[in-house]
Amino acid sequence: MALELSVSLARGPLSLQVTCTLPTRGVTALFGRSGSGKTTLLRCIAGLERLPARVCFDGVLWQDARHFVPTHARGVGYVFQEASLFPHRDVRGNLAYALQRQPAGAGGMQLEEVVGLLGLTALMSQRVQELSGGERQRVAIARALLASPRLLLMDEPLSSLDEQSKAEILPHLTRLHETLAIPVIYVSHSIGEVMRLADHLALLQEGRVREVGAMAELLTRADLPLGIGEHRGAVLSGVIDSHEPRYHLSYVHVSGGLLAVSLLESAPGKAVRVRIDARDVSLTLRQPEQTSITNVLPAMLVDLTPEADPAQTLVRLRIGEQLLLARITRRSAEQLALAPGMALYAQIKSVALMDP
Amino acid sequence: MIESAQWLWCTRRTALARRARTTATLGATLLATLTATLLSGTPAARAAELHVAVAANFLGTLQKLAGPYQAASGNTLSISAGSSGQLLAQIRQGAPFDLFFSADAERPRQLESQGLGLPGSEFTYALGSLVLWSPRPGVIDRRAGVLRAGRFQRLALAAPGSAPYGAAAQQVLRALGLWDRFNQEHKIVIGESITQAWQFAASGNATLAFVALSQVIDAQGHISGSSWLPPQSLYAPLTQDALILKRTRETAAAENFEQWLKRAPQATRILLAAGYRTAP
Amino acid sequence: MSSADLLALAISLRLAALTTVLLILLCTPLAWWLATARSRWRVPVNALVSLPLVLPPTVLGFYLLVFMGPQGPLGRALAAVSLPSPAFSFSGLVIGSMLYSLPFVVQPLRDAFAGVGSRVLEVAATLRASPFDRFVSVALPLASRGFLTAAVLAFAHTLGEFGVVLMIGGNIPGRTQTASIAIFNHTESLDYSSANHLSATLVIIALVLLLAVHAGRRDREVQPWRWN
Numbered sequence: 085m086a087l088e089l090s091v092s093l094a095r096g097p098l099s100l101q102v103t104c105t106l107p108t109r110g111v112t113a114l115f116g117r118s119g120s121g122k123t124t125l126l127r128c129i130a131g132l133e134r135l136p137a138r139v140c141f142d143g144v145l146w147q148d149a150r151h152f153v154p155t156h157a158r159g160v161g162y163v164f165q166e167a168s169l170f171p172h173r174d175v176r177g178n179l180a181y182a183l184q185r186q187p188a189g190a191g192g193m194q195l196e197e198v199v200g201l202l203g204l205t206a207l208m209s210q211r212v213q214e215l216s217g218g219e220r221q222r223v224a225i226a227r228a229l230l231a232s233p234r235l236l237l238m239d240e241p242l243s244s245l246d247e248q249s250k251a252e253i254l255p256h257l258t259r260l261h262e263t264l265a266i267p268v269i270y271v272s273h274s275i276g277e278v279m280r281l282a283d284h285l286a287l288l289q290e291g292r293v294r295e296v297g298a299m300a301e302l303l304t305r306a307d308l309p310l311g312i313g314e315h316r317g318a319v320l321s322g323v324i325d326s327h328e329p330r331y332h333l334s335y336v337h338v339s340g341g342l343l344a345v346s347l348l349e350s351a352p353g354k355a356v357r358v359r360i361d362a363r364d365v366s367l368t369l370r371q372p373e374q375t376s377i378t379n380v381l382p383a384m385l386v387d388l389t390p391e392a393d394p395a396q397t398l399v400r401l402r403i404g405e406q407l408l409l410a411r412i413t414r415r416s417a418e419q420l421a422l423a424p425g426m427a428l429y430a431q432i433k434s435v436a437l438m439d440p
Numbered sequence: 441m442i443e444s445a446q447w448l449w450c451t452r453r454t455a456l457a458r459r460a461r462t463t464a465t466l467g468a469t470l471l472a473t474l475t476a477t478l479l480s481g482t483p484a485a486r487a488a489e490l491h492v493a494v495a496a497n498f499l500g501t502l503q504k505l506a507g508p509y510q511a512a513s514g515n516t517l518s519i520s521a522g523s524s525g526q527l528l529a530q531i532r533q534g535a536p537f538d539l540f541f542s543a544d545a546e547r548p549r550q551l552e553s554q555g556l557g558l559p560g561s562e563f564t565y566a567l568g569s570l571v572l573w574s575p576r577p578g579v580i581d582r583r584a585g586v587l588r589a590g591r592f593q594r595l596a597l598a599a600p601g602s603a604p605y606g607a608a609a610q611q612v613l614r615a616l617g618l619w620d621r622f623n624q625e626h627k628i629v630i631g632e633s634i635t636q637a638w639q640f641a642a643s644g645n646a647t648l649a650f651v652a653l654s655q656v657i658d659a660q661g662h663i664s665g666s667s668w669l670p671p672q673s674l675y676a677p678l679t680q681d682a683l684i685l686k687r688t689r690e691t692a693a694a695e696n697f698e699q700w701l702k703r704a705p706q707a708t709r710i711l712l713a714a715g716y717r718t719a720p
Numbered sequence: 721m722s723s724a725d726l727l728a729l730a731i732s733l734r735l736a737a738l739t740t741v742l743l744i745l746l747c748t749p750l751a752w753w754l755a756t757a758r759s760r761w762r763v764p765v766n767a768l769v770s771l772p773l774v775l776p777p778t779v780l781g782f783y784l785l786v787f788m789g790p791q792g793p794l795g796r797a798l799a800a801v802s803l804p805s806p807a808f809s810f811s812g813l814v815i816g817s818m819l820y821s822l823p824f825v826v827q828p829l830r831d832a833f834a835g836v837g838s839r840v841l842e843v844a845a846t847l848r849a850s851p852f853d854r855f856v857s858v859a860l861p862l863a864s865r866g867f868l869t870a871a872v873l874a875f876a877h878t879l880g881e882f883g884v885v886l887m888i889g890g891n892i893p894g895r896t897q898t899a900s901i902a903i904f905n906h907t908e909s910l911d912y913s914s915a916n917h918l919s920a921t922l923v924i925i926a927l928v929l930l931l932a933v934h935a936g937r938r939d940r941e942v943q944p945w946r947w948n
Contacts, residue, residue, distance in 0.1 A: 132842050155845040156853075162846040168839050172861045181857070185848040231847045491892065500909035520891035521905050529782060533789035535808050535890045635908050655910065 087235070087269075091128055091137040099291040100124060100135070106286060106296065108142060108235065108267040113278040113299065115271075115310070116288030122271045125288070126239050129269065130162050131155035141235060159187070161233030161266075163241045167220035169212040175223050176208045182230035192232025201263065202226045202256050218249030222256060229264075236268045242277060257281055262355065275310055279303065279319045279359060280438050304407040306389035306398045316398065317361040318408045319438070324352045336435075339404025341381040345435050357438040362398060364434040365410035369420060371429055379432040383408060387424050388417060401430055408432075487514045488693035491536055495524045495543035497605070497634050497652055498566070498680065501714040502541065508706045515693050523633060525602055531556060531685065538688035539697065541565060541680070544604040548683035558691065561684035564719035565701055566711055568678030569653040570608045575642050575665040584668040588616065592647035595622060596629045596640035604678055605634045609650030611675040653715035661713065680716075725918050727894055728902035731810070732922070735885075735898060736878040739817040743825040743874050744867065746818075751829035752855065756838075769826045772819055781887025784816050788888070808890040813898070816888040817878045824873040832866020833859060872933060879926055 086105045093100040100121045106112050114122045127133040131146065132155055139147040146153045169178050179195065186192045199205055202222045207215065215223065221241055228236060241257075242250045254277075261268070261281055272278055278285060278299065285299040287308055294309075295302060302308060304318050322338035327347060334348040336356055343358060350356075372380055383401035391398050397417045399410040408430055422428075494502050499521040506517045522530070524543050531540060531551060540557075542548050545564070551557045572587060574580050586592055598606030613619040622628050629646050631637035634655065641649035656663050684694045701707050708718055721729075754762055754769075772780060788794045788807040795805040806812035836859050844854040860867075882900045889896025891905070899922050906915035 130846060132845070154851075155842070156848050156850050159848065160846060162843070164839065164843070166839075168843045170840060170843075170858065172858075181844075182847045185853075187848070228846065233846075493890075496905075496908040499905060500911070503909060518893055520893070520897070521908060522886060522891055526778070526887060530785065530808070530887070530890050533785050533791070533807060534795075534805065536892070537890075635910075638910075 086142065087129070087267075088138070088140040089125070089129065090139075091125065091135055093124075093135045093137075098124060100128075101291055102288075102293050104286060104293045104296050106269065107284050110283035111261055111268040111270055111281050112284040112286060113270050113272055113282035114286050114288060115275070115278050115282075116273065117311070118273055120288045121291045122273075122288050123239055126162075126237050126269065126271050129235075130160045130237055131158050132162075159232070159234045161228035161231055161236040163221070163224050163228050163236070163238040165240045165244050167217075167224040169215075169220055169223055169227075171212055174209055174211050175204065175215070178212065178223060178227050179204075179208075179230055182227045186230065186232045193229050195230065198226045198229050201229075201259060216249065217245045218252045221245065221249075221253055225256075225260070234266060236264070236266055238268060238270045240271050240273065243272070243274070254280060275312055280357065301407055304400050304409050306391075306400075315361055315363075316409055316411070317359055317364075318406070320358050320360065320403070320406050320408070322356055322358060324348060324350055324354045324356060326352055339406050340383070341403070343381075343432070343435050344378045345437055348437070359436045359438050360408060360432055361434065361436070362409035362411040364432060365401075365408060366431045366433070367399065367401075367410055367412060367416075367420070367422070368429050368431060369426075372431060375431070377431045377433060379435060381408075381430050381432065383428055383430045385422060385424055385426040385428060388422060390414075401428075403430065487516065488690040489516045489518060490538045490690055490693050490697060491518045491520065492539045492541060493520050493522065493527045493531065493535065493537040494541040495527065495680075496521045497543055497654070498541055501566075501654060501711065501716070504710050504714065505701070505707060508704075508710070509697060509700055512700065512704070512706075513693075513696055515696065517697075523602070534687070536687070537685055538690050538694050539682055539684055541682045543568075543680055545679040545681040546604075548681040551683055551685075556686055557683040558686055558688070561694075561698075562681055563698055563702070564679050565682045565698075566680045566716040567719060568605065568680055568716060570605060570612065570650060570670055570675060570678065571653045571656060571663070572648060572668040572670065573638075573641060573651050573656050573663070573665060574648050574667070575644070577666045579647065580666040580668045582668065584670075587618070587648065587668070590618075590622070590625070590627065593627065594629050594640070594646040594648075595627055596631055596637040596646035596649040598634040598637045598650070599630050599632055602632075603634055604680075605650065605652050606630070606637070608675040608678055612650070612670045615674040655715075657713075657715040659713060679719075721917050721921065722914070724893055724897075725899070725902055725914065728897050728899045729918070729921060729925075731895075731897065732879055732899035733925070735810070735813055735817055736875045738814055739821060739878045740825075740871050740874040742814070743818055743821060744829075744871060747822070747825045747829055747870070751826050752833050752859070754826070754830045755833035755836075756841075770823050772821075773823050777820065777881070777883030778887055780820060781816060781884040784812075784819065784884070785888050788812055788815070807888060808892060808896060810895060812888045813885050813896055816884045817881060820881055820884045821874045821877045824877050825870040828866045828869040828873065829863070832863035832869075835866075836862045868933065872930060875929070876926055879922065 087108055088105050089102060091100050091102045098121060102125060114126065116122050124133060128135045128137055129139060131153065134152060137147055145151060146158055170181060173181065183195060202225060204222060204226055207219055207223065212220070225241065242253060245253070258280065270281060282299040284297065285302045286296045287294040287302065289309065300319050300321070303310065320338045322336040322343065325335040325337040325342055327334045329347060332347045333344045334346070335342045335344055336358060345358065381403050383403050386400040386402050386407070389398045391411065395413055396411055397414045399412060399417070399422065401408040401410060410430060492502065499519065502519055506519065510516055520537065524547050527540060528547050528551070531537060540548060540551065548557065548562045552559070552562055572580060572584055580586055597609040600606040600610040610619060613622065629640055631640055634652050637649045638651045638655050640646040656665070656667065658664065684691065688694055711718055754766060785807055786792050788805055790799065790805050795807065798805055806815055840858055840862065841854050844858045849857060880900060882904065885896065885898050886901055891897050891901050899918055903915050903918050906912070906918065
């Protein structure tokens with residue numbers, strides 16, 4: 085299952101030279117700076133722009149030099165940056181518009197399901213003009229889902245919202261991610277959103293695809309311009325293992341061990357993501373004893389990369405199947421004679437949970 | 441269908457009322473009108489409908505003539521008014537008229553020479569008279585002193601190029617040696633028709649106007665306001681000619697109308713009362 | 721008012737209504753194309769559509785008369801299939817009125833369609849709406865105000881038409897004599913009383929219609945809002 089994409093465009097300041105294959109499982113983030121061509125690419129996939137391209141989704145040819153399947157025949161859901169709800173219909177009417185055009189027997193999502201997923205029950209009879217930005221975006225997402233798309237495209241759906249609205253929607257998006265069976269391509273210039281939501285990452289730089297791969301892995305690559313700078317770190321996916329209310333702690337099971345975090349409300353078994361800043365990770369060759377640091381995990385050193393700051397070095401570690409970053413001084417690295425393949429221990433001082 | 445029936449009905453109303461045969465209403469049916477037409481005893485072999493195109497300035501008089509003619513002959517007149525130039529263009533484009541009453545003699549002559557008129561059918565239906573007029577009494581005296589002395593702000597006349605009465609007015613002014621002087625003093629206002637020239641004076645925007653006598657004379661022969669009739673010698677005769685158009689299918693009826701206009705005492709009475717003179 | 725005047729009024733109202741309906745039907749696709757197509761033909765077509773505004777009505781009427789007349793292209797084409805020329809008939813008035821009021825229908829419709837914006841139409845496309853479906857379910861409702869404006873303008877403009885109908889119609893009572901021409905006849909005959917009566921009636925009818933139309937619309941104001 086793949087989305088094969090090949091675009092070659094030079095139109096004034098915009099240049100897109102993209103040839104890649106995006107996975108059609110899970111959420112793929114299309115990440116890059118403003119002006120890197122992400123939106124244009126997304127619109128091309130949707131058929132909203134007719135660029136010289138070849139687009140093939142799961143073996144179905146959507147576009148090449150001689151054919152062009154129009155947008156309404158592709159079955160792509162699209163969530164725009166601004167919600168773009170139909171002003172002549174209320175919320176229910178907007179959702180009904182999509183439902184009425186759902187292809188028969190597609191086994192598409194039902195109204196109650198989607199409304200519940202995005203928390204729209206109270207808004208159904210409201211007029212579009214009365215909704216807040218966050219509410220409108222949720223309706224837009226629900227509407228896109230109700231069309232039973234085979235591929236969901238989201239073009240920076242949160243970037244026009246204020247912080248509060250973003251915080252309001254993100255849990256819905258995370259939940260969506262867990263329950264959705266269809267692939268999602270999510271355009272964003274916010275690495276925070278990418279870290280929360282993406283499984284795969286396609287990095288777009290000046291009209292070219294720099295790299296495509298698993299998000300967690302690409303995140304740890306020091307050579308990629310992900311704009312994190314000082315706060316380089318890793319994102320680990322795990323499952324809530326247990327709670328210890330006595331100490332106000334919860335334990336998250338990541339591959340390679342348990343991580344203690346502040347007490348969570350959710351029940352054990354729930355999937356969560358945690359972010360670990362490279363600055364918060366130190367290394368030791370021997371299992372530490374009698375240390376105040378709670379989270380210590382066995383790791384294997386993958387590689388060392390020089391940092392912008394000449395005194396520092398970025399170390400990439402493998403914890404089970406996942407990756408971790410540690411930032412240490414070059415001096416320490418040399419003194420410990422760190423080399424790829426070494427087994428050592430990572431001491432994690434601080435674990436940030438990404439969303440409930 | 442219905443509208444032509446209604447139209448037939450309304451132009452025959454006078455005849456019907458005279459005979460008091462039916463109490464007609466607006467919704468009279470085609471059958472009723474046909475019956476009425478057939479039942480009316482008329483001098484003509486059968487009642488004809490004549491489509492008459494008339495220069496706008498003769499419209500009022502023609503409407504006054506229509507009633508008596510329709511009663512006398514049993515024919516009906518459907519009158520369409522317009523400017524002579526416009527009517528000319530329409531006739532050339534095949535307008536469905538039987539007769540053309542022009543404001544001059546030139547245009548019917550043109551049409552005849554272009555083969556659009558029945559040969560030899562052109563006839564003079566009236567002679568017009570030019571009058572200098574003001575709506576206010578006492579402004580113009582019998583010698584038109586106000587004109588010669590130039591004691592006015594604006595004088596209106598119809599466009600000399602297109603309206604025969606306008607050309608006549610210009611001739612009068614030239615003959616009196618006033619044309620160039622008034623032009624230099626910007627005292628002359630040109631209306632696109634004599635109706636407009638009349639309107640300029642009637643509204644007070646022009647002190648004086650050269651108009652047709654028919655416009656300012658009432659049923660008793662009195663001229664409203666104050667006026668001066670220029671002597672006939674000062675302008676070319678305002679011969680107003682009519683022409684039977686070649687495309688007519690009612691030649692007999694058209695000739696019947698022509699004869700009635702020239703011969704019937706009623707017609708002469710109406711023409712004279714309207715300020716025209718009859719052709720010799 | 722005389723029955724001839726009532727007849728003229730009836731003709732005027734029929735002409736205005738028929739012209740309005742036909743223009744809306746014909747101009748909707750044209751206005752849609754002008755608003756949404758990305759063709760270089762838009763500029764000349766827009767200019768052509770505005771042409772009736774620039775020509776004096778009598779000039780327009782004259783050229784139409786020549787076109788429709790027995791020697792003109794339309795007249796001859798119709799004669800070839802044994803059909804009469806529309807000149808000097810009610811059909812001719814309809815044709816002339818449609819041309820005369822064309823810009824008053826195309827322009828508001830075009831602007832209303834343009835105001836819909838491409839975004840909502842793209843959204844509809846992603847929701848599997850075909851181009852025709854998008855037009856009917858999204859563009860038409862959002863452009864409804866433009867339709868009202870176009871209809872009102874066309875109706876009122878045709879009611880007041882004079883030069884074109886006089887030239888093409890020939891002022892034939894019961895057939896092509898509209899109310900405006902009847903008023904002209906009265907003023908030419910210096911019968912101002914009749915002229916005033918007919919004018920007042922015409923104005924009152926138009927006013928009543930306009931008031932009725934606007935009053936009915938006031939509650940359902942749907943504004944296609946702009947995205948900032």
